[in-house]
Amino acid sequence: MKLIAAFLLVALTLSGCSPMQSAFHPTGEEAERVATLFWIMTAGGTVILLIVLAATALALFGGKVRRTLSSERFITVMGLAFPVVVLTALLIYGFVLMRAGDRPQAAEGGLRVEIAGELWWWRVTYHTPDGQTVVSANELHLPVGEPVEIALSSTNVIHSFWAPQIAGKLDMIPGRTNTLTVTATQQGISRGQCAEYCGGAHALMAFHLVAQSPVDFAAWLEREAASAAAPASEAAARGEELFNQAGCGACHAVRGTAARGVVGPDLSHVGSRHSLAAATLPNTQAAFAQWIVDNQHIKPENRMPAYDIFSEEQISDLAAYLEGLQ
Numbered sequence: 001m002k003l004i005a006a007f008l009l010v011a012l013t014l015s016g017c018s019p020m021q022s023a024f025h026p027t028g029e030e031a032e033r034v035a036t037l038f039w040i041m042t043a044g045g046t047v048i049l050l051i052v053l054a055a056t057a058l059a060l061f062g063g064k065v066r067r068t069l070s071s072e073r074f075i076t077v078m079g080l081a082f083p084v085v086v087l088t089a090l091l092i093y094g095f096v097l098m099r100a101g102d103r104p105q106a107a108e109g110g111l112r113v114e115i116a117g118e119l120w121w122w123r124v125t126y127h128t129p130d131g132q133t134v135v136s137a138n139e140l141h142l143p144v145g146e147p148v149e150i151a152l153s154s155t156n157v158i159h160s161f162w163a164p165q166i167a168g169k170l171d172m173i174p175g176r177t178n179t180l181t182v183t184a185t186q187q188g189i190s191r192g193q194c195a196e197y198c199g200g201a202h203a204l205m206a207f208h209l210v211a212q213s214p215v216d217f218a219a220w221l222e223r224e225a226a227s228a229a230a231p232a233s234e235a236a237a238r239g240e241e242l243f244n245q246a247g248c249g250a251c252h253a254v255r256g257t258a259a260r261g262v263v264g265p266d267l268s269h270v271g272s273r274h275s276l277a278a279a280t281l282p283n284t285q286a287a288f289a290q291w292i293v294d295n296q297h298i299k300p301e302n303r304m305p306a307y308d309i310f311s312e313e314q315i316s317d318l319a320a321y322l323e324g325l326q
Contacts, residue, residue: 021164021191027211028166029183037097044090051078113140114151117159117172120198120205120302121265121278126221134225135253137265138278140192141210141224142166142184143217150180160196163209169195184211191279200301206279227256228268228325239321242314246307254325264304272326277302288319 019025026032055078059066068074109129116123126134140163142148152161152172159172167182194205212220231237240257243249249259255268270276273283277299281287291298292315296306310318 019165019190021193023164025190026165027184027186027188027190028163029185030167031165032185033097033099034168037094040093040097041090044086048086110147110149111143112149112151114153115140115161115172117152117154117156117161117194117198117205119156120194120201120299122205122207123265126224128221132225134221135266136224136269138275139208139210139273141212141217141220142182143214144184144187144211146214147181147183150182152178152180157198158196159194159198159205161192162195163190163192163207165190166192166209166211171196187211187213187216189274201299204278204280204299208274208279210274223272224269228254231321232324233320235317235320236324237321238314239317239319242310242318243321246310251304267322267325270325271323283323285316285319285323288322289315292318 023031023035023038026035055069059069062069111129112127114123114125114127116125122138122140124136124138124140126132126136128134140150150161152170153176154172154174156174158174160169161172161180162169163182166184167180170178170180172178188211190209190211192207192209194202196202198205210220231240243254244258249257249261251261251263253260253262253266253268255266259267271283275281276283276287277291277295280299281291292307292310294306295302295304307315
């Protein structure tokens with residue numbers, strides 16, 4: 001009984017995990033099927049465990065009944081037939097539930113998103129039905145109720161895209177494009193993670209997934225496609241000037257300015273994202289300043305050098321400029 005109680009306690013604990021990055025709180029069609037299969041398998045495993053415990057108790061304390069356990073008929077039925085029937089049934093049910101062999105398709109001419117795994121961040125590119133291309137980073141927005149095709153790739157090492165509330169995992173392999181079609185069923189913000197060890201900062205390669213109503217998504221995409229906002233303060237204006245003078249635009253793009261770099265994340269609207277450095281830091285002016293000076297300590301081995309050559313005032317101006325890119 002203690003073993004069963006412990007098992008139930010673990011199940012209840014898991015079901016109460018934070019919903020930000022939990023497969024136990026599905027908000028997408030595929031994730032809902034994965035959760036259903038998990039609980040069916042868990043229930044089936046619990047029943048089998050109880051049967052095994054009962055058989056063990058009978059074998060130890062069953063007296064004459066224990067002879068039944070050693071009979072050829074019992075061994076044939078429970079040792080051969082029962083596992084074959086149960087496992088075959090669960091296997092077929094899993095195939096049917098997960099639609100094995102039936103690759104879901106996004107609507108023809110619908111939204112397509114390309115996600116490339118970088119070291120250690122996510123390059124996100126939206127391709128709209130009208131031919132528009134919008135580049136972003138470290139955050140994925142989806143319209144609720146609409147199938148979206150996500151093309152996953154990598155130019156460096158193997159990564160694995162995992163947004164547990166929306167769908168299962170899919171590897172991102174250099175030289176290959178794997179496609180995942182997802183449909184968000186509820187609005188909300190969740191967290192995803194690289195699920196394949198990809199180097200030193202692997203644990204710091206995450207992202208936020210924002211599921212929005214189609215109207216809100218269209219409005220967000222329009223804002224995201226627009227040019228970057230002009231500096232709203234003197235400090236931000238000085239920060240923009242320093243950004244250009246220091247050569248930051250050689251690695252980063254800021255739409256509507258001379259900064260057109262493609263090595264690092266697109267910063268056109270970085271101030272409006274839910275986090276910085278692939279969900280490593282909160283999106284605040286202080287976090288921007290911390291990242292500029294100490295990014296190698298925060299995320300070791302990333303491709304950006306630590307800019308400890310700037311004064312505190314210059315760092316503050318740069319942070320003000322970046323935070324204002326909304």
